Amino acid sequence: MLELQNITKTFTTGEAVTPIKNIDLKIEKGKITTISGESGTGKSTLLMIIGGLLKPTEGKVLVQDKDIWSLNDEEISNLRSKTYGYLFQSSVMIKALTIAENIEFAAKVSGREISQSEIEELLDIIGIKDKKNSLPHTLSGGQRRRAMLAINHARDPEIIIADEPTNDLDKHWKEKTLEFFKHWRDMGKTIILASHDPEVEALGEIKYKIVDSELKLK
Ligand SMILES: Nc1ncnc2c1ncn2[C@@H]1O[C@H](COP(=O)(O)OP(=O)(O)O)[C@@H](O)[C@H]1O
Ligand SMILES: [Mg+2]
Structure with a gap:
């Protein structure tokens, strides 16, 4: 349902870095997959590529047999708002809505009622x-x-992607x-976690x- 084919990512802002090189990966549906590695090895980069948030320099990201980067804008935003769930440090709530309203709104965007x-x-x-x-800015990290x-x-969502989900906790x-x-996971969701925390x-x-820059099975 989720597959990376020969993915490479090179950042060219400043000195060129290639944290991810020729990665092939099949994510198993309904399971928890973890990605570990030292700081700066490319965990966040890989997660963003898996989540269709960052375009790889080379290679394909297939979700439900569709190549994400060949979709049009509407299809890709549908995928992001309905198929994927994201837990990133930078994940944002809507500033002008209360926490309860943010939850309600998020459900609505995904086509659900709460x-x-x-x-x-x-x-x-x-x-x-x-x-x-309360408004989101009144909350601690x-x-x-x-x-x-x-x-x-x-x-x-069907697929949940989390980057260092236990930081600050x-x-x-x-x-x-x-x-x-x-x-x-018990509800059948596919979970992908990147973390340097052994408990995660x-x-x-x-x-x-x-x-x-390569992905090794542990
Ligand atoms: N937007 C970016 N522009 C330039 N370099 C980046 C960018 N994002 C990440 N990098 C570089 O790519 C490498 C991997 O970063 P990252 O994926 O954040 O690693 P990790 O999450 O494992 O700490 C680092 O060398 C980082 O500096
Ligand atoms: Mg990171």
Whole structure:
């Protein structure tokens, strides 16, 4: 359902770097795949390519047998808003909407409805019920990360991609976050996690590591 064919990414801003070179990868549906590697080895770059957010210099990204970069703008934005869920450090909420409204809006964009009681239940699970009517900028980094969990849960995408999902989280919220991934996997979702955190990696059913711009099975 998700396949990379001979992917290379070279950044040419400043001195040219090629963190990802000739990578072939088939992501297994309904499983948790982890990507580890030292800082700066290309985990985030690879995740963004897998997620159709960054265009590779060479190679193809196939999602449901379609080549992402041959789709038109509408098809690609549909893919991003309906098929994929993203948890990135830079993931943004809508500034002018409250946390509850952001969750509601995210569900709507994905073609789903979510009730107020479901929103409250989700906010309770992620421990920010008191932030229901607050704007995103009033949340801490860790709270924002947890809010993104709720947003992705409300959107219910087939494929969930997360970059260093446990950064800024204490032990308790780290465990809760990992529970979300397990729960999504149990619901048949395809999960791809990039992290240097051994506890995140331990969730992986298929584990890769980036070494010298190549992807190795661990
Ligand atoms: N937009 C960019 N422009 C130029 N270089 C980049 C860009 N994004 C990442 N890089 C470089 O690519 C390499 C891999 O970065 P990244 O994918 O962020 O690694 P990781 O997530 O494993 O820490 C690094 O050398 C980084 O400096
Ligand atoms: Mg990174």
